[in-house]
Amino acid sequence: MEATDALDPPSRPPSRHLPRHRQPRIRPHRHDLRTAASRTDKDRENIRRGIRKHDWNLELAKQAQDFGFFYDRMHVPTMAARHGGWVRSERRDVAEHALFRRGMLFFLRRADERIAGVLCRLEGDVLVIRLAGVLEGDPVHYRDGAQLVLYHLVMRWAIEEGIAHAELSGSRPFISEGLYAFKRKFRPRIVVPRTHFARKRLVLIPRRDTPEVRDFLCEHPAITIDPAGKLHVTYLYDRDRPPRVDLPWDCSGITGAHELHLDDLLAGLPRPDAHDGR
Incomplete structure (x- = not known):
């Protein structure tokens, strides 16, 4: 299966240079998730209880050594x-000069220990959360809800700041992604990015009809x-x-959902095993 990047204005169909031998599924290359700062997670009372239980509090950090601690030991x-080996992020110098020096760095502290952080940038009346991380990448901080609480406290800070x-x-355009599921908790609106990603499209073009291709397409419903x-x-x-309708999609900005049979999408493609059950 081939993944192709294509440039197209959001209001136009795929460019003529895309393969025409079949109808590909067009996805936005990325999408942004924007939420009103006054909104919180539906489990906000549980978050408040967690804050009291773990003695969590928010720190706004401004020193160069604070950035180094966040970038090197968290992000x-x-x-x-x-x-x-597929790390995708900003280089250290870019993060420091373009984000930290023009934005805000928040830490979630448990008593005297920093356990999670986010690096943000203020663009007009929008607080953009750009980079995140937990101490030493330890997954225990995700399991105990630290990252969720940090986002909650940062949004509360934003409210207080007007x-x-x-x-x-x-997030990438697959609702199976854990990142999408996490951010969906904040009831965001899905929007096309305001960056260069606005004109990019991810086009998946299957080349063969194999069980592995079918598994992938079924397991990863796409926006x-x-x-x-x-x-x-x-x-x-x-x-x-069966369609993975157990993966919820409902989010402001998404018009609706529909189902498509793989036989219709993959019709005419070569199959290594003609007896594969479908």
Whole structure:
């Protein structure tokens, strides 16, 4: 299966240079999740109880050594734990000069220990959360809810500062992603990014009809974009692979969801095993 980046305005169909031998599924390359800063997670009372239980509090840090602590001991280890050799992030110098020196760095503290952090940038009346991490990338800090509490406290800070919106940065266009599920807790609105990603599209073009391709397409329902620029969720399925409707999609900015049979999408492609059950 081939993944192709394509440049197209949001209101136009795929460019003519895309393969025409079949109809590919077009996804926004990325999408941003923006929430009103006055909104909190639906479990906010549980968050408050967790804050009291763990003695969590928010720290706004401004010194150069604070950035170094965040980047080297939180962000880099967290990205390595998540992505291994496929780490995607800002270089240290870019993060320091373009984000830290023009933004805000928050730490979640438990008593006297910093256990999680986020690096943000204020763009007009929008607080953009750009980089995040937990101490040494330790997954225990995700299990105890530290990252969720940190986002909650940062949004509460934004409210107190009169900031209208918080932007939770982006996610790839698959609702199976843990990052999408996490950010969805804050009831955001899905929007096309305001950056260069606005004109980019991710086009998945299957080359063969194999069980592995079917497994992947079924297990990862995608946010797709139509020629009018509206966002939808597409669930793929076949006889042996029911649509993953257990993965919730409902989010402001997404028009709706529909199901598409894999036989219709993959019709005419070569299959190594003609007896594969579908």
